[in-house]
Amino acid sequence: MRDTTAEGYVTADGRRIGGVLMEMRNITLRFGGVKAITDISFDIREGEIRAIIGPNGAGKSSMLNVISGFYVPQEGEVWFRGQRRPPMKPYQVARMGIARTFQNIALFEGMSVLDNVMTGRLTHVRSGILDQAIWWGRAEREEDEHRAKVERIIDFLEIQHIRKTPVARLPYGLKKRVELARALAAEPRLLLLDEPMAGMNVEEKEDMCRFILDVNDEFGTTICLIEHDMGVVMDLSDRVVVMDYGKKIGDGPPDEVRRSKAVIDAYLGVSHD
Amino acid sequence: MMPDVVFYTAEVMVNGLMAGVLYALVALGFVLIFKASGIFNYAQGVLALFAAMTLVGIQNGQVPFAHLVNAVFGTKVHHFGWTVPSLAAIALTALVMVGLAIAVERLVLRHLVNQEPIILFMATIGLAYFLEGLGDVMWGAEVKRLDVGLPQGMSGLIDEVTFNWFGYGFFIDRLDIAATAVAVALVVTLTLFSQYSKQGRALRAVADDHQAALSVGISLRFIWVLTWSIAGFVALVAGIMWGQKSGVQFSLSLIALKALPVLMLGGFTSIPGAIVGGLIIGMGEKLFEFFVGPMIGGATENWFAYVLALIFLVFRPQGLFGEKIIERV
Numbered sequence: 001m002r003d004t005t006a007e008g009y010v011t012a013d014g015r016r017i018g019g020v021l022m023e024m025r026n027i028t029l030r031f032g033g034v035k036a037i038t039d040i041s042f043d044i045r046e047g048e049i050r051a052i053i054g055p056n057g058a059g060k061s062s063m064l065n066v067i068s069g070f071y072v073p074q075e076g077e078v079w080f081r082g083q084r085r086p087p088m089k090p091y092q093v094a095r096m097g098i099a100r101t102f103q104n105i106a107l108f109e110g111m112s113v114l115d116n117v118m119t120g121r122l123t124h125v126r127s128g129i130l131d132q133a134i135w136w137g138r139a140e141r142e143e144d145e146h147r148a149k150v151e152r153i154i155d156f157l158e159i160q161h162i163r164k165t166p167v168a169r170l171p172y173g174l175k176k177r178v179e180l181a182r183a184l185a186a187e188p189r190l191l192l193l194d195e196p197m198a199g200m201n202v203e204e205k206e207d208m209c210r211f212i213l214d215v216n217d218e219f220g221t222t223i224c225l226i227e228h229d230m231g232v233v234m235d236l237s238d239r240v241v242v243m244d245y246g247k248k249i250g251d252g253p254p255d256e257v258r259r260s261k262a263v264i265d266a267y268l269g270v271s272h273d
Numbered sequence: 274m275m276p277d278v279v280f281y282t283a284e285v286m287v288n289g290l291m292a293g294v295l296y297a298l299v300a301l302g303f304v305l306i307f308k309a310s311g312i313f314n315y316a317q318g319v320l321a322l323f324a325a326m327t328l329v330g331i332q333n334g335q336v337p338f339a340h341l342v343n344a345v346f347g348t349k350v351h352h353f354g355w356t357v358p359s360l361a362a363i364a365l366t367a368l369v370m371v372g373l374a375i376a377v378e379r380l381v382l383r384h385l386v387n388q389e390p391i392i393l394f395m396a397t398i399g400l401a402y403f404l405e406g407l408g409d410v411m412w413g414a415e416v417k418r419l420d421v422g423l424p425q426g427m428s429g430l431i432d433e434v435t436f437n438w439f440g441y442g443f444f445i446d447r448l449d450i451a452a453t454a455v456a457v458a459l460v461v462t463l464t465l466f467s468q469y470s471k472q473g474r475a476l477r478a479v480a481d482d483h484q485a486a487l488s489v490g491i492s493l494r495f496i497w498v499l500t501w502s503i504a505g506f507v508a509l510v511a512g513i514m515w516g517q518k519s520g521v522q523f524s525l526s527l528i529a530l531k532a533l534p535v536l537m538l539g540g541f542t543s544i545p546g547a548i549v550g551g552l553i554i555g556m557g558e559k560l561f562e563f564f565v566g567p568m569i570g571g572a573t574e575n576w577f578a579y580v581l582a583l584i585f586l587v588f589r590p591q592g593l594f595g596e597k598i599i600e601r602v
């Protein structure tokens with residue numbers, strides 16, 4: 001049985017989920033007159049795969065953008081590792097160990113796959129310009145370490161064959177995978193994925209599902225992902241937040257959420273009044 | 274025996290290449306800022322002027338804002354009474370350029386994030402005239418002599434060697450040789466920096482995609498300060514070369530006008546484009562003046578570069594090394 005106390009819980013397949021890693025409290029986000037998010041609270045636990053689902057325009061991406069600092073909510077608090085997080089720039093959030101991918105892919109199109117994934121290591125690079133000038137050897141050793149880690153991730157995601165290919169030449173599905181590789185290279189504590197499987201064929205989707213599960217399993221990375229495909233969400237996630245028109249209309253394990261009337265109505269397009 | 278015209282041509286070409294190096298240097302400053310922030314920095318030429326003025330001021334131990342200080346406090350200070358050695362003065366000027374970069378980010382760029390490119394362009398026009406005024410107020414508006422001890426005058430060695438080999442002595446200014454050496458060193462350093470350093474990598478990332486750069490933990494503000502500092506330093510180098518050649522005065526800021534055709538040729542985002550474009554313009558301009566100039570009354574150097582760039586633009590709008598842009602529909 002599920003035990004959602006402060007200590008966490010054990011999943012059906014025996015994975016141990018820890019305490020709260022990230023908590024959103026009463027988040028409200030407006031764009032002029034449009035309310036993208038209305039008073040939403042939920043948490044993400046250590047080691048968990050947390051999904052956010054909802055119809056188009058529900059505010060899912062906006063929520064991910066709030067977590068990663070790209071949007072600043074007008075109201076509400078963001079708590080990370082037991083501390084309230086002051087308003088932060090995206091690059092500061094990244095340096096706290098939160099990595100992400102984008103719904104419409106943001107890669108460095110002019111760089112090779114390898115260079116793209118290497119940029120994921122930037123938050124871990126210690127040597128600056130001066131170090132490099134003075135301690136050439138040390139900086140070089142550090143570079144080798146980063147390179148080794150990146151190569152491991154490239155192997156892990158099975159993209160060795162395109163290591164040197166300029167990203168601009170890759171098909172969509174592979175680009176998504178490179179973006180995941182870059183996020184993983186940061187060795188994040190929390191990984192945010194905005195529709196990692198959108199626009200993929202069935203085979204690519206299956207691969208991506210496997211990678212997400214493996215990442216969570218092997219590196220113990222906490223993952224929060226947005227996905228449209230209900231089947232995929234059911235297979236992957238431990239708990240699901242359901243959004244509709246900027247409001248939270250469901251939160252719980254997938255099988256429970258799927259049976260909830262509010263969720264069924266939202267997905268079947270029952271009118272709001 | 275080769276006809277003399279071959280030697281003349283070769284000599285003109287070599288001199289053109291050397292002038293081209295300077296054009297390339299100025300164009301490089303434009304490209305760096307454009308790549309990192311999408312801003313066409315109208316102030317790049319004034320940046321070179323300001324850097325050169327500051328360098329001369331520091332070298333001569335001038336009191337900055339002397340006129341202003343004297344007017345306000347009724348004093349009569351003009352000079353500290355010391356002179357600063359060239360290398361130290363260059364280092365200090367580089368620091369001033371970094372300070373300027375920080376100020377530009379704090380006072381201007383930061384407030385214009387996400388504005389249209391045309392607004393940012395307008396801001397750099399404002400900046401150009403502000404800097405021009407600031408330079409005059411700080412260091413005085415008179416024409417100044419700049420000398421950092423670079424060799425100058427005809428190279429006797431080259432004259433002699435070429436005379437012995439070909440029976441024709443090449444006239445090449447030693448300052449041009451020095452300028453070329455410095456420019457090459459600068460470009461090599463910049464390339465190494467951008468390929469192999471953490472900051473260089475971050476710089477390339479920002480130039481490629483802002484959103485993605487933010488998501489891997491890069492601070493855009495830091496990168497802006499960095500690029501404006503580098504552009505300031507490149508401007509300083511260009512200012513030194515040009516200033517030593519023809520004195521530090523307002524016309525120095527007009528070298529930016531020489532960089533425009535280079536950018537049209539090389540593309541706004543390509544560093545190799547700026548370099549090759551600079552060399553082509555420098556050489557083309559001198560050759561044209563040499564061969565065609567006399568037939569049409571000379572002074573072709575004022576417009577030839579633009580005409581060349583314009584013709585080129587019609588056939589290759591993406592520049593020398595740019596990829597052909599095909600609009601998706």
Ligand SMILES: Nc1ncnc2c1ncn2[C@@H]1O[C@H](COP(=O)(O)OP(=O)(O)OP(=O)(O)O)[C@@H](O)[C@H]1O
Binds near residue numbers: 034057059063
């Ligand atoms: N930068 C922005 N400026 C203005 N409005 C925005 C912005 N970003 C999102 N919105 C609005 O907020 C609402 C929620 O958008 P959001 O992208 O978060 O939805 P979503 O759930 O991710 O939808 P989808 O499934 O289509 O990706 C929409 O009405 C959208 O138009």
Ligand SMILES: [Mg+2]
Binds near residue numbers: 062103
């Ligand atoms: Mg979305």
